[in-house]
Amino acid sequence: MRDVTLVDIFKHHITRKYLRRSGVHHAVTAAFYAFELAVERGVQVDYAAKAALLHDIGHYEWYNNEGEWDYDDYRQNDIHAIKGAERAHKLLIRLGENRVAAKHISVSILLHTDSYLPFSLDGKQTALQEVVTLADNKDEQPKGLHHYKQMEISEAIRQLHQLDQKIDAYLINHNTDSELPS
Numbered sequence: 001m002r003d004v005t006l007v008d009i010f011k012h013h014i015t016r017k018y019l020r021r022s023g024v025h026h027a028v029t030a031a032f033y034a035f036e037l038a039v040e041r042g043v044q045v046d047y048a049a050k051a052a053l054l055h056d057i058g059h060y061e062w063y064n065n066e067g068e069w070d071y072d073d074y075r076q077n078d079i080h081a082i083k084g085a086e087r088a089h090k091l092l093i094r095l096g097e098n099r100v101a102a103k104h105i106s107v108s109i110l111l112h113t114d115s116y117l118p119f120s121l122d123g124k125q126t127a128l129q130e131v132v133t134l135a136d137n138k139d140e141q142p143k144g145l146h147h148y149k150q151m152e153i154s155e156a157i158r159q160l161h162q163l164d165q166k167i168d169a170y171l172i173n174h175n176t177d178s179e180l181p182s
């Protein structure tokens with residue numbers, strides 16, 4: 001059985017605070033995509049869904065003086081993957097996640113993008129990290145519009161509860177409860 005569910009993570013006030021910036025819709029959608037991709041590729045489904053749910057938790061607000069999102073400033077100076085990895089790790093440990101899971105999820109968030117790095121991550125990611133990147137990219141829209149799609153909190157909890165049940169069923173059927181990601 002898993003120590004922490006997606007609903008546990010989502011209901012925590014830290015998650016709610018930071019996902020409000022980057023978009024609940026994007027986070028939930030990416031978590032579903034990550035589950036599907038993880039099943040296809042034989043990657044740990046629980047880690048993939050959790051990392052995708054939290055992958056943008058490190059976002060700052062990048063509004064200019066007119067109150068509009070300054071996308072160019074964001075592209076040049078953003079380090080949300082670093083902030084997100086640290087926030088996610090702290091949150092997961094507080095919620096009672098085991099250290100192995102917390103580490104893999106956190107590092108997947110750190111490496112879900114190379115936009116802040118002086119080198120490309122192409123071909124250097126683990127299968128789990130690649131799944132999180134692909135899940136994020138699958139929901140991405142030009143100029144960051146995916147961050148603005150709306151989803152009610154109650155709807156997010158309903159969908160994440162469904163995804164939790166899918167993950168539990170998958171782990172029981174495949175007996176991969178303690179399997180590490182490749």
Ligand SMILES: [Fe+2]
Pocket residue numbers: 026055056136
């Ligand atoms: Fe994202």
